[in-house]
Amino acid sequence: MESIITLWESTGLANFHYQQLIMMAVGLGLLYLAIARKFEPLLLLPIGFGAILTNIPIAGFTEAGGLLKYVYDAGIDTGIFPLLIFMGVGAMTDFGALIANPRMLLLGAAAQFGIFATLFGAIALNLIPGFDFSLKDASAIAIIGGADGPTAIFLASKLAPDLLGAIAVAAYSYMALVPIIQPPIMKALTNEQERKIEMKQLRHVNKFEKIIFPLAVLMMTILFLPAATPLVGMFCLGNLMRECGVVDRLSSTAQNELINIVTIFLGLGVGSKLSADKFLNAETLGILALGAIAFSIGTAAGVLMAKLMSKVSKDPINPLVGAAGVSAVPMAARVVNKVGLEANGHNFLLMHAMGPNVAGVLGSAVAAGVLLALVG
Amino acid sequence: MESIITLWESTGLANFHYQQLIMMAVGLGLLYLAIARKFEPLLLLPIGFGAILTNIPIAGFTEAGGLLKYVYDAGIDTGIFPLLIFMGVGAMTDFGALIANPRMLLLGAAAQFGIFATLFGAIALNLIPGFDFSLKDASAIAIIGGADGPTAIFLASKLAPDLLGAIAVAAYSYMALVPIIQPPIMKALTNEQERKIEMKQLRHVNKFEKIIFPLAVLMMTILFLPAATPLVGMFCLGNLMRECGVVDRLSSTAQNELINIVTIFLGLGVGSKLSADKFLNAETLGILALGAIAFSIGTAAGVLMAKLMSKVSKDPINPLVGAAGVSAVPMAARVVNKVGLEANGHNFLLMHAMGPNVAGVLGSAVAAGVLLALVG
Amino acid sequence: MESIITLWESTGLANFHYQQLIMMAVGLGLLYLAIARKFEPLLLLPIGFGAILTNIPIAGFTEAGGLLKYVYDAGIDTGIFPLLIFMGVGAMTDFGALIANPRMLLLGAAAQFGIFATLFGAIALNLIPGFDFSLKDASAIAIIGGADGPTAIFLASKLAPDLLGAIAVAAYSYMALVPIIQPPIMKALTNEQERKIEMKQLRHVNKFEKIIFPLAVLMMTILFLPAATPLVGMFCLGNLMRECGVVDRLSSTAQNELINIVTIFLGLGVGSKLSADKFLNAETLGILALGAIAFSIGTAAGVLMAKLMSKVSKDPINPLVGAAGVSAVPMAARVVNKVGLEANGHNFLLMHAMGPNVAGVLGSAVAAGVLLALVG
Amino acid sequence: MENIAETFIEAGTLMVVGMVFVFAFLSLLIVAIHLLAKVGRYFPDPISVEKTPRHLPSSSAMEKPVPAPIVAAITSAISHYRKNKTTK
Amino acid sequence: MENIAETFIEAGTLMVVGMVFVFAFLSLLIVAIHLLAKVGRYFPDPISVEKTPRHLPSSSAMEKPVPAPIVAAITSAISHYRKNKTTK
Amino acid sequence: MENIAETFIEAGTLMVVGMVFVFAFLSLLIVAIHLLAKVGRYFPDPISVEKTPRHLPSSSAMEKPVPAPIVAAITSAISHYRKNKTTK
Numbered sequence A, B, C: 001m002e003s004i005i006t007l008w009e010s011t012g013l014a015n016f017h018y019q020q021l022i023m024m025a026v027g028l029g030l031l032y033l034a035i036a037r038k039f040e041p042l043l044l045l046p047i048g049f050g051a052i053l054t055n056i057p058i059a060g061f062t063e064a065g066g067l068l069k070y071v072y073d074a075g076i077d078t079g080i081f082p083l084l085i086f087m088g089v090g091a092m093t094d095f096g097a098l099i100a101n102p103r104m105l106l107l108g109a110a111a112q113f114g115i116f117a118t119l120f121g122a123i124a125l126n127l128i129p130g131f132d133f134s135l136k137d138a139s140a141i142a143i144i145g146g147a148d149g150p151t152a153i154f155l156a157s158k159l160a161p162d163l164l165g166a167i168a169v170a171a172y173s174y175m176a177l178v179p180i181i182q183p184p185i186m187k188a189l190t191n192e193q194e195r196k197i198e199m200k201q202l203r204h205v206n207k208f209e210k211i212i213f214p215l216a217v218l219m220m221t222i223l224f225l226p227a228a229t230p231l232v233g234m235f236c237l238g239n240l241m242r243e244c245g246v247v248d249r250l251s252s253t254a255q256n257e258l259i260n261i262v263t264i265f266l267g268l269g270v271g272s273k274l275s276a277d278k279f280l281n282a283e284t285l286g287i288l289a290l291g292a293i294a295f296s297i298g299t300a301a302g303v304l305m306a307k308l309m310s311k312v313s314k315d316p317i318n319p320l321v322g323a324a325g326v327s328a329v330p331m332a333a334r335v336v337n338k339v340g341l342e343a344n345g346h347n348f349l350l351m352h353a354m355g356p357n358v359a360g361v362l363g364s365a366v367a368a369g370v371l372l373a374l375v376g
Numbered sequence D, E, F: 001m002e003n004i005a006e007t008f009i010e011a012g013t014l015m016v017v018g019m020v021f022v023f024a025f026l027s028l029l030i031v032a033i034h035l036l037a038k039v040g041r042y043f044p045d046p047i048s049v050e051k052t053p054r055h056l057p058s059s060s061a062m063e064k065p066v067p068a069p070i071v072a073a074i075t076s077a078i079s080h081y082r083k084n085k086t087t088k
């Protein structure tokens, strides 16, 4: 009899709080987006699953001795997982298009306005009762506008760990929503004529240039913004391994097995921050709203900058490529290509959009460094 | 001169205890079983090697700063390694046969009688002087009857870490011995006529069903047995990654590189528990004896349950498939197939046995959860 | 305004010490050697990169919470990374040539004279003002003569962690320089006639012998030198996994993904020891000089031993193969082959040199064990 | 001996409660799977492009969908080989 | 409200300083890449051996002879797969 | 200077003891390998099934009929590989 009572008291049924049920529904929702809608499934599937595990009553996944606590403490609190992801992404990234047309960096710079404008917006939200974002919170939220998952997680783990779950979910969700968020903005800010512009073919880039490039980026970051060197450094290490041609087995492992392993754990660790008490509040709604604004402003800033450059440039620039400056590699570049093709069936902008696209990765890492240096 | 003495004093020869020699022989025996007899080599080879390393005098593999101590503390004491193995096994498991014929779950349930009967047996052993198993010890020993390595290691690390070595060795050894232990029992409990029964072909199972299945299992475990959610949760995560079709690179890493890496360390860590003082005692003999009993009872219970079901079912059920309910995937299913073919050369039971086989995995995870909830 | 000052104060420009610039130049130099000269790129690239990261002002890579500190503490201070590398190297090593011609072990023994003579030399350096090597320091430096990276790192992490950076850099640099350092010594100590000697074809080696060999080596190490069992044990585990034929998936992971992952982190961790205060001093110069001496003496000792053996042996022995006894697998064996071909266009010594080459790995692991037992 | 008797009772209770629970749990899962099968009918597998050739008259072993693990093995072998070409 | 006003000013400063810095940094990188391109001309890519057959007239993806090592890789992959088929 | 002299003696002793030990150890290993070779004769390699066709006159690696599904697997693996080459 006693056993049966003990057993009953150790069921989930006897211990559920309704908030946990809501959070499990959120987790299931993320799984739905990942599986049925193919929204950034590599991250949203483990995040969603982690959210479910985290909210199981009694099981203690995030308490001392719990699996998700180990994962979070070892990999996210230390910043190791996002940095390893960044190394792997560096090993997957080809900077050829950017080196061939370096002006595209300006688009990657402009799109970061999404970040800094959102920072301002997050502070403005404090005017509404119920919101109380510190400058650190606001910075961590604003980085969603960088459209770069690992950067957002890294910064949030340093500046606002309590908001990490909502920030990561927002970042990956909006990255997945790029094909829906960006086209209307792109079309609103350009006319048919501009969208039809074809761009000059890119020049061939030397192996030498590709090898030196990550080192040059690292050196500049060291000189001007050491706070960004963890992110930029690991990214450049990955890229150097890719391009140097003498450590192919390391590069291959960094962009396959290692990044896969880390992705599983990063997702679970992020999911462990989707507990009811940290997610079910007005702040999360604020973060989701601000994230959407950040993406939109970043896209607009990129397109407008491209229009400006188009006017002063002798080589034609299609303003659509500015939208790729938010990063969200390679989705944003593909969206640019698609919108370009709609206007002009012979206009393949993909390679041209890869330049601002990878520039956006650098841009948001630099922006994250600025925030760490000034706010952290 | 002094150097020579120091050197002599740092040889193994000058420091051996005879028990360490015995344990090294045990380690070599496990290597022999793994290599020459191909008994679960993926686990028994690293376990055997770990047992040798653990018993080297002076070397201090299991003392502070020793390699095996790091491995054990980081991966087994925390439960992380068996959970990751479980995730990988989940990613390797196809539940199609079970979903097509869900009644087979009853066989997976019946076979767990091996566990609970052995629990009783372990307590009974206390009547013999020299044995003093607590209820926790007895539960950890009984789980050997689940025929599932990671589950046994996980439960033992929580309930009876001192017995972990013997329990893991017994579990994997008997799993390897399934083709020897099971057939006599299967033949004793069935007649020629029963063994000849052919079963209806299984229906096709949707991708949708396969995707929802792991989530359904997880939800039920959350509702009724949160204590089992670490095991069941990681298993279902692996299975979901496998079936969802959108994270193939994660699924592939989980069932290849990640599980391989973890297997090496898990084996070494288990081996580190095969030290003389924890293994060379009457309790180990008791554990080995109880393990054999557990397997036999589990097999018998599965076959008898299948006979019962065969009588009340309108579709024919070959009682041999009940033996697969102990799990030991996929060895037990193959044994069923082989014994079936001996009776009827056209009777391919493999797919039919996979249902109870994977049901046995769930069954023993549930049984482990019950033990954790009531005894842990 | 304040922000700008804060930002300026957080630039590298405002915080550089000139020593950090020098160390970054050293790091870049290592990258140059790795990429342009293909000098042991798998290690020197991450080491060089780690050196750059370590010396970034403010960034704090090696301070509490810094990425490289985590890496060093978890993997190098504990000895785990070099041991895993050793396991992987064991899984890559074919002992067939050595088992077929076991006398080659004497060459692997002789070449270790490079280690012990250098130990004496390091103590002798103390006569020069500015040097103050303890016996532990001297032992850690001397192991460079073993021409085996993981052994050097493992020993240095135990005996002289402050010198680890310089020792690892010296070890890998000289291993890469084997084709430049060894040939003049080999030619000076042999005459044309000797270099032309062709050796008898090696006998076929059984699978059985190959499986028992790593176990035999381990058993001998246990009996006579437990201090060497971490290194030798992991090496033999890797080799056993390779040869036993029943755990191919573990062996494959050990020699591919796992060793790749560990190599990246090992390199970064070693690089973290290349900080200005630990590298920019007279001791580093002494270590570099001693390392070159160690390699030269080891090579000479190997060749002279081979000449001696050639005189007393009934089967012909080409003294060049003695040079391969320093290990530096497989570079030293290739150098032997090349120098042999120069003297006799039909003389393929590669397989014959693999025997002493892998013997050198065992020899230096044994030497490391002796040093750990007597000095550690 | 009292103590042992008590433990026996505990063990016996565990046996009964445990088996009942396991059976109850897995029986419920049977129900759940039956429900799942019913719902599943509304979500048929998308008609895969690869399967189209099956309906062609000349179908032979060639057209059988290739087991995923074989594809994975070969893919990984090729990339593995390429990786290792330059390996130490 | 004072406090919020202050934070607003901070946020505004951050916005301006941050955007200026990002633009300055990436503009400098443009300069660096232009320099790199100039230096790069002195380090042309080595002429790759693999590219030669591309210019042969009859070459198509199918007709390219499969490199022997790939054949070997596939062979070993198949035997590897067969070996691993029975692994748990 | 006394101290240095002492360390020298220690270093010298280490050198002698170390070299003697290394030689003794590896010499013993030579003996062990010789023993191993003797024992090994009683455990010859199993005659591999794969090697049998080698002795057939017409057999070559190419002529063994490759099972159709494996051919399909290879084809799809290669195209899969080509597809994945450019994937993120």
Ligand code: NA
Binding pocket: A145, A146, A147, A148, A325, A326, A327, A328, A360, A361, A362, A363, A364, A365
């Ligand atoms: Na960005």
Ligand code: NA
Binding pocket: B145, B146, B147, B148, B325, B326, B327, B328, B360, B361, B362, B363, B364, B365
């Ligand atoms: Na079971």
Ligand code: NA
Binding pocket: C145, C146, C147, C148, C325, C326, C327, C328, C360, C361, C362, C363, C364, C365
């Ligand atoms: Na050596």
